[in-house]
Amino acid sequence: MNFKYSFLAILIVICSFLSCTKAQVEPEIDPNRKGEITLNFDNIAGTKDLKLGENYTNAAGEQFNLDMFQYYISNIKLKTEDCREYVVPQDESYFLVKEEDTKSQLITLKNVPEGNYNSVTFTIGVDSLRNTMDVSKRTGVLDIGNAGMAKGMYWSWNSGYIFVKAEGISSQAPAGPDGQRKFRYHIGGFGGYSSKTINNIKTKTLDLGRDRAKVRQGKNPEVHIIVDVLKMFSGATNISFATHPTVMFSPFSVNIAANYVNMFEYHHVHNEQ
Amino acid sequence: MKNKLLLIAFLVFAFISCQNQNIEPEVQFYVPKNFPQPVYDLSKNPVTTAVFALGKALFYDGILSRDGTISCGSCHQQQSGFTQHGHDLSHGIDDLLTLRNSLPIQNLAWQKEFFWDGGVFDLDLFAVSPIEAHNEMDETLPNVLNKLRNHAKYPSMFEKAFGTKEISTERFLKALSQFQLMCISANSNYDKYVRNEGVMLSTEELTGLQLFKQKCATCHSGELFSDFSYRNNGLPVGNPEDTGRERITLNEQDKYKFRVPSLRNVEATRPYMHDGRFRSLEAVLDHYEKGIVQSPTLDSQLKNGIALSTDEKQKIIAFLKTLTDEEFMNNRLLSEF
Structure with a gap:
């Protein structure tokens, strides 16, 4: 024994x-030297690359296509194999990934200390603190008067950011007054300001397994993350466009948030030689 | 020669006096003596004459709406205590009805949450909502900012207010806030009475005040005449879709609760309640006396209604009218023209 x-x-x-x-x-690693790292958010639908307007089928067996799919990624943290953590400075740590805008899918972080990184953590959405900050602290993709935000990632009547937004058409969705069979999912909710309410802020950690993103001065490794939109509609609760064509600020939204936290998956890394 | 000198002296004098007339007093935020400290953090948006002037121009400009027809002042008219006179539900663009009765813009520096349901918690963030609501101004904030950037007068007004011509979200919203912050109503007869400024209330009004303190001031408390809580005051459900505070908290227990409104200028802000269902103060008091509808979220204070005789109601209304602030509603500083 x-x-x-x-x-x-x-x-x-x-x-x-x-x-x-x-x-x-x-020995070439020196945390005082800085490099860059790129996170590539690659939206897919099951086994196919996601394209707006193309047809897919959800877990409930309903056909659909998307005309909008976008989400906030914020509060990014990276960890090296020897457990050094790099936290992206708060004010620079908000990104809006849009399917319609290829550039927005590449998040490049600058001034990252050299290291072999094997873990990436981020928030899906916007943290509660930033949701309540002075308007001077809402810049870039958080600027509610910025044209890039025009498609409304913000609830003005119920102050708060929309974290994930997916809209599209499904022949199974009921027809609206304009005859269109639209579904709309606007998921947000930071927990409430003076009274407690739903909190859909989700944090995700992606483990790179045996892979390492080797950040070195002058080198910019790219971490490829796949985001499977089908998983937003399946999981603990399968979402049906027929029964829930519109989900916004409502108790049911927590089911969709519980699903979409699982749509992010680490795929591979490109290290620059 | 002597005549010439006299003429010059006269001209100089006339010039100086003209100049004097043109100098407007500096716009300064102040806390009325009988008021508590404001909730709004003025250090992050110190009120200045130039920013206020910009905010006022924006407040009264239809450029904030899609087709240029609706300004903030359309639904918030100074003569009616900055409400929309004579409408139960306020009208927006294309004459569309909104969900609720517009609230007065007054003493907002003392208010921590906005709207009947408290959905907005920062005055600076308020204006986005009416601008973007499809039945109010039906515009987008980025579009408003672009229209202002291409406008003949606004870039120089922003420069005067903030030092550069840049038109940003923050500058735009904070300028609008400044106009609203300066909508301070604290010169009613009641105020002058409590501050001992030489105004006496009549016996009827004073009795009304005593009755008000006994019967109404649990909720309409303090010098702002509201505790700013959310309560179900026993109205029969009007629009079942409008569940009030529950829309914000998603909490069943908040169903059909609405914010306790201030009663300042209540005489001028007809009609009453979140949906403007009561056209007179008499109707409001009748409701509290005998109209209360029992429901799971009814405020516990109102379970048995409020005992009020006809005489008591008259006196309370006489007191409520002492909260009318004519100086505020006629203040040139705040008026459109």
């Missing part, structure tokens, strides 16, 4: 030694 334990202890020591040396055998 003793032997078993000492064996285990030795094993742990060796392991930790190995993982320690690993960092040491790469």
